[in-house]
Amino acid sequence: MLTRRRRHVHSIHCILPPYLLRSIAENGTPQQRVKALRTVSTDSTFRALRFAGGRVAASSSSVRRLPAMMVESQRQRSIYDLKGEEAFPGTLVRSEGQGPCGDLAADEAFDGLGATYDFFWEVMGRNSIDGDGMPLQAYVHYGRDYDNAFWDGRRMVFGDGDGELFNRFTIALDVIAHELAHGVTEDEGPLWYFQQAGALNESMSDVFGSLVKQRLLGHTADQADWLIGAGLLADEVEGQALRSMKEPGTAFDDDVLGKDPQPGHMRDYVTTWEDNGGVHINSGIPNRAFCMTATRLGGSAWERAGRIWYEAVRDPRIMPDTNFSDFARITVMSATRLYGPGEEEAAVKEAWEEVGIRVSRDRVSVPQWGSVQPGA
Amino acid sequence: MSRDSVRIQLSQEGGLAAFPGLARPRSVELSELPAEQAEAIEHGLRDARFRELPAVVGGGSASKGADQRRYTLTVEEGTRRHSVELVEPVEDPRLRELLSLVKRATRRRGGGH
Numbered sequence: 057m058l059t060r061r062r063r064h065v066h067s068i069h070c071i072l073p074p075y076l077l078r079s080i081a082e083n084g085t086p087q088q089r090v091k092a093l094r095t096v097s098t099d100s101t102f103r104a105l106r107f108a109g110g111r112v113a114a115s116s117s118s119v120r121r122l123p124a125m126m127v128e129s130q131r132q133r134s135i136y137d138l139k140g141e142e143a144f145p146g147t148l149v150r151s152e153g154q155g156p157c158g159d160l161a162a163d164e165a166f167d168g169l170g171a172t173y174d175f176f177w178e179v180m181g182r183n184s185i186d187g188d189g190m191p192l193q194a195y196v197h198y199g200r201d202y203d204n205a206f207w208d209g210r211r212m213v214f215g216d217g218d219g220e221l222f223n224r225f226t227i228a229l230d231v232i233a234h235e236l237a238h239g240v241t242e243d244e245g246p247l248w249y250f251q252q253a254g255a256l257n258e259s260m261s262d263v264f265g266s267l268v269k270q271r272l273l274g275h276t277a278d279q280a281d282w283l284i285g286a287g288l289l290a291d292e293v294e295g296q297a298l299r300s301m302k303e304p305g306t307a308f309d310d311d312v313l314g315k316d317p318q319p320g321h322m323r324d325y326v327t328t329w330e331d332n333g334g335v336h337i338n339s340g341i342p343n344r345a346f347c348m349t350a351t352r353l354g355g356s357a358w359e360r361a362g363r364i365w366y367e368a369v370r371d372p373r374i375m376p377d378t379n380f381s382d383f384a385r386i387t388v389m390s391a392t393r394l395y396g397p398g399e400e401e402a403a404v405k406e407a408w409e410e411v412g413i414r415v416s417r418d419r420v421s422v423p424q425w426g427s428v429q430p431g432a
Numbered sequence: 433m434s435r436d437s438v439r440i441q442l443s444q445e446g447g448l449a450a451f452p453g454l455a456r457p458r459s460v461e462l463s464e465l466p467a468e469q470a471e472a473i474e475h476g477l478r479d480a481r482f483r484e485l486p487a488v489v490g491g492g493s494a495s496k497g498a499d500q501r502r503y504t505l506t507v508e509e510g511t512r513r514h515s516v517e518l519v520e521p522v523e524d525p526r527l528r529e530l531l532s533l534v535k536r537a538t539r540r541r542g543g544g545h
């Protein structure tokens with residue numbers, strides 16, 4: 057059960073930030089060095105230790121030592137230009153170590169992937185999408201007037217927008233990070249891309265997307281705009297972004313796009329067959345829970361709230377059909393595991409309660425809100 | 433066929449965000465369009481052999497991935513009606529061209545119903 061996944065032989069995860077480990081590995085005494093490298097242990101071993109009640113004490117002799125070079129970043133980006141086609145692989149226009157190629161979308165994608173890689177590496181101690189240095193591939197200028205960006209299971213694809221409704225999709229760093237984060241969530245968990253599990257998948261991408269942007273801008277939770285895709289909607293469109301994590305349902309209200317359909321509370325949960333069962337609609341609920349957790353805790357959202365959410369998505373109890381209530385409970389347990397019973401745990405609980413999901417020590421419940429179908 | 437009897441309808445779902453306005457089917461009579469645009473769409477329909485296409489075209493078998501999009505394009509000519517679901521990536525360039533033309537035609541501000 058603890059090893060439900062077969063990969064991640066070398067993946068790095070630890071409580072200590074990598075820069076600290078790197079410093080210890082480079083400058084520490086031989087004993088400190090060995091300890092630091094032990095801490096950078098394999099996922100499954102570390103996970104097993106956590107569940108055995110250990111915190112950072114990776115002192116078991118079964119912990120596999122990793123070579124020192126594993127403590128280095130392995131950022132490896134490639135940007136391909138599809139030149140308006142929808143056929144892969146296109147032309148490689150920029151790879152790691154090269155300067156700007158002069159194509160705006162390609163350079164934005166390159167920088168966006170860099171910021172996202174750095175976020176996962178420096179904040180979460182994760183080495184790329186698969187935790188094992190997976191090269192990052194982005195494809196720009198996909199199609200003509202193409203109004204979308206997506207993750208296809210191994211690469212990120214960005215359209216130029218039609219100019220009337222949408223600008224180019226690389227314009228927003230959080231959108232780039234959103235797509236990359238889909239890779240992370242897919243690698244970590246078996247979440248179905250459907251109904252509540254799919255909305256959680258979507259929410260994870262928004263959470264990490266926003267955190268990458270907040271970190272680059274140096275914004276605290278209070279300063280952050282909590283918007284996803286600001287700048288992406290063309291001038292003529294009535295709206296400020298694709299979504300608002302702080303106030304779901306308020307991002308746009310336009311005669312062509314319609315009104316932002318996101319709920320921010322379980323009482324407004326939308327039951328639909330469209331959009332894979334509302335994955336981009338009901339994600340507003342967990343998005344708001346995250347935003348409120350971060351706001352309650354204050355400071356940099358990626359430091360505590362972000363880490364709690366990241367721990368949750370890596371939790372082996374995440375199942376294909378994990379719903380909001382299950383996930384709420386897992387985030388509360390993650391908070392407790394990481395920080396003990398204290399303000400973090402309380403902030404997470406209160407935030408979920410604000411969106412209509414009550415987590416108690418033993419169970420989680422969703423009060424009946426009219427036509428709401430909890431656990432759909 | 434006479435142009436004023438042809439109605440094109442497009443809806444889409446999926447993609448990076450949910451836009452009710454785009455998911456709602458939007459249709460346009462070719463006769464409402466500028467002649468040049470209407471002719472381009474007629475050409476597009478012929479080139480893509482739209483009327484002969486099966487109900488679903490494109491898409492992979494991938495259970496992976498996120499934010500991908502699908503379109504439903506319907507052409508009504510009098511009592512005849514043909515509907516095709518286009519799942520990304522749409523590989524046939526003629527079909528992509530048609531999709532692009534129809535998107536522009538049905539999304540004009542003040543246009544479409």
Ligand SMILES: [Zn+2]
Nearest residue numbers: 258261498499
């Ligand atoms: Zn997404």
